[in-house]
Amino acid sequence: MDIEEISKHFIHVYNRNLVFTKGEGVYIYDSQGNKYLDMGAGIAVCALGYSNEEYKQALKEQIDKIIHTSNLYFNEPSVKAAGYITEASGLDKVFFTNSGTEAIEGAIKLARKYAYLKNKDSKGGIIAMEHSFHGRSMGALSVTGTKHYREPFEPLIGGVLFAEYNNLESVKSLINHDTCAIIMETLQGEGGIYPASEEFITGVKKLCDENDILLILDEIQCGMGRTGKMFTYQHYGIKPDILTMAKALGCGVPVGAFAAKSRVADAMCPGDHGTTYGGNPLATAAVCKVFEIFQEKGIVQHVNEIAPYLKEKLEALKDKYNTIIKDIRGMGLMLGMELSVPAGNIVKEALENNLILISAGSNIIRFVPPLIIEKEHIDAMYKILDGILNNQANFGNIL
Ligand SMILES: *Cc1c(COP(=O)(O)O)cnc(C)c1O
Secondary structure (H helix, E strand, O other), X not given: OOHHHHHOOOOOOOOOOOOEEEEEEOEEEEOOOOEEEEOOHHHHOOOOOEOOHHHHHHHHHHHHHOOOOOOOOOOHHHHHHHHHHHHHHOOOEEEEEOOHHHHHHHHHHHHHHHHHHHOOOOOOEEEEEOOOOOOOOHHHHHOOOOHHHHHHHOOOOOOEEEEOOOOXXXXXXXXXXXXXXXXXXXXXXXXXXXXXXXXXXXXXXXXXXXXXXXXXXXXXXXXXXXXXXXXXXXXXXXXXXXXXXXXXXXXXXXXXXXXEOHHHHOOOOOOOOOOXXXXXXXXXXXXXXXXXXXXXXXXXXXXXXXXXHHHHHHHHHHHHOOOOEEEEEEEOOEEEEEEOOOHHHHHHHHHHOOEEOEEOOOOEEEEOOOOOXXXXXXXXXXXXXXXXXXXXXXXXXXX
16 A cells, blocks of 8 residues: 555554554564564553454454443443453442543543542642653643643643652642642553652552542553553552553453542442443453453463563663663563664664564653563564664664
8 A cells, every 4th residue: 555645634643654454463464464573562452462263253242242332221241341340450340431541531530529529629639740641632631741742732621730750759749738639650651661669659659548639540551461460550569549441451442441449439420421432342342351361361470471581681682782772671561671772763673674663752662562472472573673783783873
């Protein structure tokens, strides 16, 4: 397909020049039939890789039964999916959305309603983090900590203050009597793969508890087993008041959700919130099957077995190319490689060598492969990256 021709009919907000037509396991194929090893998984979505038989079968069966009913009625898959989510998260109640952004919107609304019930004059103040990413709608954008994403669209929702991530004092200094919620990613993704320090996240949790402030953890990217626990906060022995999830929740079918403890969730009453599609039978049949496959195949266990190998290989590259690679960080199968050169160059060269990488910010490559990745795939990735970095080291203008 002629990229210039097909681009004509799209609002130009993405820079893209490939057409993908099918996928199989950890590989994806373009319209020319080229095969790529995928370390991006559709931006941390395709946890089960591509074309999982059992998953496809479940969707086909659901399509034959019913695809949509609206939220005027219950449907069976959503009941089951809500059960899986509450069990896995330790939270009590769920609302299904169609995307991560909408899960954030719902979480913000829930926090505001909770504060409103306590005090009708509540200003609904929210503390968010610098370099955070929570989505593109007006509400989600309002708590996203990258100024150039926000600025052209102001005025956004009011009452949002930004604290420095992993700096407890910074959060503390912003808390006032209007603060109703603190929102953050348990592991910052888009902002550059920064995990929360134990001291920070447990400290924030304590501040929240002491001041009856709700802690909203955004696990849209880092949740669903990616870091070696079903949800990343489970590494820290804490629980959020509100949790947002999406991306790998449906492993490709668009679906998100937010969940909360009853004490918080019950602030919402009929009429407060809603969506036409959210939690429809097709989307939630996908969610059910994802949880079932995770269970059957021990996906989280596999992440814990394979992730150290990916880290080891990336560390080996860092040792070898220590002028180009500044840092390797992250948790589980959500790792970042910070470079002293623009990530875009490496991403582009990788693509030319049939390896899909995605960047986070201007100089960080983010590794978020399908969770079913095996050693052989990591070895193949290592070989390609080694070649590219070797070229950069010898012929790039960075030395
Ligand atoms: C992707 C992402 C979102 C937005 O999700 P969409 O499904 O793109 O709307 C929000 N928060 C985090 C942490 C994300 O990674």
